Amino acid sequence: MTDARPQYDAILRFHDALHAHYGPTHWWPGETPFEIAVGAILTQNTAWTNVERAIDNLKAADALDPRALLARGDEELHELLRPAGFFRVKTKRLLHFCRHLVDHYDGDMARLAARPMPALRRELLALHGIGPETADDILLYACDKPVFVIDAYTRRIFSRHGLCPPDIDYHALQALFEAHLPRDIHVYGEYHGLIVFVGKDFCRRSPKCDACPLGPLLDPGQPVLS
DNA sequence: GGCCAGGACACCA
C-alpha cells in the first residue's frame, strides 16, 4: 500500500513490511458469516487452534446454525465447546447472540448485516458477552462494515515500537488506524490478519524480535502516533 | 509443571 503522500507514515510502513513478508492472509477463517461470528465469540482470550477444535465439533454435530444451537442443551454445548476454554461463559454468550439473531433477523446474518452503522455496532455491544473487539470482528468480517479491529497484538506491537502508549484506549487506537488507512474492508481485514500473523510468530509476551519483519524495536520515548 | 493465549464482565472501593 505504498503511498507517495507526505502523510505516508508508520501505519502504512508497517502494513507494507508485513504484506511483503506474508503476502495476502485471506483473513478471517470461516466459510459463512455465522461461522465467523461464532469464531469471534469463541476466540475471546483464546488461541485460535483451540477455537478450531470447537468449531469442528459444532460442524460434526450439525450444530453450526443459530436455531440448531438454540435447540441443544447446555450440557451438550459445554462438551462441544470445551476445547475453546471458558466453555460455560462462551456457551452463554453464543446462545445470547443466537437468540438475538433468530428473534430479530430470522436467524439470517445477511439481514443483520443490512442494518446501518453505527446503530448495528451499538446493537452488538448491547448483547451480553460482546465487547468492542468481538463486535468489530463480526462487523468487519461477517457484515462487511468498514471498522478496524484492535486486538492485544495490535496494542502490543505498536506500543513496543513506541508508536502508541501501551494502555491506549481501544477506540483511540482504532481511530488512529482508520484515520491513516483507506476506508476499505479489504484493507482493514488484511491488515488485521497481518497483525495476527506477526503477533503469533514474533510478538508474544516473550517476543522474538530478531527475525521480525518489522525490524528492531524503535526507541520508545514519546509515542509517534497521537 | 508452569506459563500463556486475538476478551468480557462482575464486583468492590
Added chain:
DNA sequence: TGGTGTCATGGC
C-alpha cells in the same frame, strides 16, 4: 472510574 478476580482448555 479504575483495579482485580473469574472464566478453562491445550500447546510449548
